[in-house]
Amino acid sequence: MSGSLRQRQKDDRRLRMIHAALELFDEHGFSEVGVADIAERIGMSYRTIYRYFPSKEDVLLGLVIEGNHAFLERVDERLGEGPLLVTFADAMTEALEELSERVGEDAIRRMSEQIDRVESVRARALLHSADMRDRLASLVERHPAYAPERHSEIHLAVEVFGAVSAEAQRRWRSAPPGRGSLADEFRAVMAGLPAVVPSSPEASA
Amino acid sequence: MSGSLRQRQKDDRRLRMIHAALELFDEHGFSEVGVADIAERIGMSYRTIYRYFPSKEDVLLGLVIEGNHAFLERVDERLGEGPLLVTFADAMTEALEELSERVGEDAIRRMSEQIDRVESVRARALLHSADMRDRLASLVERHPAYAPERHSEIHLAVEVFGAVSAEAQRRWRSAPPGRGSLADEFRAVMAGLPAVVPSSPEASA
Numbered sequence: 001m002s003g004s005l006r007q008r009q010k011d012d013r014r015l016r017m018i019h020a021a022l023e024l025f026d027e028h029g030f031s032e033v034g035v036a037d038i039a040e041r042i043g044m045s046y047r048t049i050y051r052y053f054p055s056k057e058d059v060l061l062g063l064v065i066e067g068n069h070a071f072l073e074r075v076d077e078r079l080g081e082g083p084l085l086v087t088f089a090d091a092m093t094e095a096l097e098e099l100s101e102r103v104g105e106d107a108i109r110r111m112s113e114q115i116d117r118v119e120s121v122r123a124r125a126l127l128h129s130a131d132m133r134d135r136l137a138s139l140v141e142r143h144p145a146y147a148p149e150r151h152s153e154i155h156l157a158v159e160v161f162g163a164v165s166a167e168a169q170r171r172w173r174s175a176p177p178g179r180g181s182l183a184d185e186f187r188a189v190m191a192g193l194p195a196v197v198p199s200s201p202e203a204s205a
Numbered sequence: 206m207s208g209s210l211r212q213r214q215k216d217d218r219r220l221r222m223i224h225a226a227l228e229l230f231d232e233h234g235f236s237e238v239g240v241a242d243i244a245e246r247i248g249m250s251y252r253t254i255y256r257y258f259p260s261k262e263d264v265l266l267g268l269v270i271e272g273n274h275a276f277l278e279r280v281d282e283r284l285g286e287g288p289l290l291v292t293f294a295d296a297m298t299e300a301l302e303e304l305s306e307r308v309g310e311d312a313i314r315r316m317s318e319q320i321d322r323v324e325s326v327r328a329r330a331l332l333h334s335a336d337m338r339d340r341l342a343s344l345v346e347r348h349p350a351y352a353p354e355r356h357s358e359i360h361l362a363v364e365v366f367g368a369v370s371a372e373a374q375r376r377w378r379s380a381p382p383g384r385g386s387l388a389d390e391f392r393a394v395m396a397g398l399p400a401v402v403p404s405s406p407e408a409s410a
Contacts, residue, residue: 084401119332155376157401198291198398
């Protein structure tokens with residue numbers, strides 16, 4: 001979050017594009033909407049939109065990518081403070097709460113539904129998630145608190161965090177709108193995790 | 206595994222197609238190989254190949270899909286016998302060991318490398334995995350041993366199993382060829398899982 005006026009104006013603009021796109025996708029369906037339609041709705045030229053987003057798929061994935069950046073920044077600040085998975089979950093709930101405050105929980109939900117509805121976008125979202133997991137693992141590996149012999153553990157924690165994210169999103173989407181935030185579902189899933197993981201032989205000995 | 210002669214002949218044919226395709230992809234790169242080339246290498250008509258596989262992407266994903274079917278069958282046989290995640294891991298290591306015996310560990314590895322190399326195929330493999338997790342969850346939900354109040358737990362176990370699979374594949378691919386099987390990596394990842402999951406408040410109280 002840069003505080004400069006110029007940056008804030010750019011962020012506001014991005015957000016207006018995303019909101020307009022979500023409205024239009026809801027009204028007409030993703031495939032029926034073009035970048036020119038998004039531009040028209042907010043009185044900008046379509047070249048302006050293209051300066052921010054390479055395609056309408058990218059407009060739809062805009063909030064996901066932004067939320068994930070905020071998440072990585074927060075992980076970076078907290079690394080070494082506790083168990084990795086807890087660090088990830090805390091960073092994500094904070095990033096989500098901030099995003100939700102800024103754009104509204106409803107926008108996040110509508111975006112998530114649109115992504116699921118269009119297979120090509122869903123495939124891109126899955127590739128983006130896989131890429132994020134790689135970046136998250138590299139971030140942790142480079143941190144002085146994690147010695148090379150812990151690299152396998154790091155990757156496993158990253159994958160399990162991916163599992164927590166997927167399940168939190170599933171529960172949040174299947175709950176009626178307005179009932180609990182995505183951040184709350186993250187917390188609930190984290191709390192339920194030990195029950196599905198068989199305890200280690202050492203732990204039960 | 207149907208025991209009929211006709212079925213075995215079909216299975217053998219499928220396997221010859223997959224092996225020939227893997228060889229050709231290795232030699233020339235995925236994008237340079239057509240279904241006609243696969244057909245030529247094994248002296249079949251390309252129409253025969255199309256009867257088994259809708260596209261060359263499907264030939265490449267053939268072993269993945271087959272392995273996952275065998276996995277689901279084994280899960281179905283074992284449900285209710287122990288913790289879900291253990292059931293999944295046991296079913297998967299068995300299915301992998303059988304597949305590896307039939308086609309060779311090396312073929313599985315080459316396939317996996319090819320899938321990673323081509324983004325469109327990788328996206329399809331990710332969609333297939335997401336679909337498999339849905340089918341796995343439905344399979345468990347329909348089983349009498351799992352009451353509706355356990356549905357959240359089931360979905361979480363399925364997602365964590367997806368994490369275990371991804372990490373087992375990563376480790377196996379980064380190990381030098383010939384060093385340990387994918388099934389062995391599954392076991393190792395399962396054994397390391399408790400260390401990355403923070404213990405529940407109840408368990409530590």
